[in-house]
Amino acid sequence: MALRTIRLQGDPVLSKKCRDIREVTPKIRQLIGDMIDTMYEANGVGLAGPQVGVLRRVVVIDIGEGPVVMINPELLETSGEQTGDEGCLSLPGKAAVVTRPEYVRAKAWNADMEEYEIEGTGLMARAICHELDHLEGHMYTEKAEGPVHDVDYGEESD
Numbered sequence: 393m394a395l396r397t398i399r400l401q402g403d404p405v406l407s408k409k410c411r412d413i414r415e416v417t418p419k420i421r422q423l424i425g426d427m428i429d430t431m432y433e434a435n436g437v438g439l440a441g442p443q444v445g446v447l448r449r450v451v452v453i454d455i456g457e458g459p460v461v462m463i464n465p466e467l468l469e470t471s472g473e474q475t476g477d478e479g480c481l482s483l484p485g486k487a488a489v490v491t492r493p494e495y496v497r498a499k500a501w502n503a504d505m506e507e508y509e510i511e512g513t514g515l516m517a518r519a520i521c522h523e524l525d526h527l528e529g530h531m532y533t534e535k536a537e538g539p540v541h542d543v544d545y546g547e548e549s550d
């Protein structure tokens with residue numbers, strides 16, 4: 393396991409669409425492990441492939457309930473609405489108000505290439521939507537409903 397460099401907003405890799413993963417090779421396993429380590433080191437709740445410079449459809453999320461690995465994730469259902477501050481490890485120390493679904497259901501592969509479904513509400517729903525946006529080359533700031541503002545040091549971001 394190793395830490396990877398987190399790409400910051402303005403890096404062209406963050407605005408590109410990611411490719412599917414066809415097979416979980418040792419290299420992809422290493423990537424996933426490194427992404428989890430990098431997310432924890434940065435006190436984030438999520439990290440997507442492009443944020444470490446890899447244009448592949450993989451995200452890791454941990455909202456405090458253990459790491460979730462989503463390979464080739466797809467949203468199946470969303471409902472409701474939540475509006476609140478959102479941050480991103482690619483824009484450290486900043487946040488802005490974004491409206492997201494309150495509930496999402498998604499499918500993805502785990503690291504063993506087994507398809508599974510996951511449901512999330514609140515922060516989990518927000519994190520899934522945020523990270524899946526990264527795979528399409530989108531930053532949360534594109535959806536910000538107000539100014540991007542400073543947050544206190546230490547606040548978690550995804």
Ligand code: NI
Nearest residue numbers: 480481482550
């Ligand atoms: Ni992000």
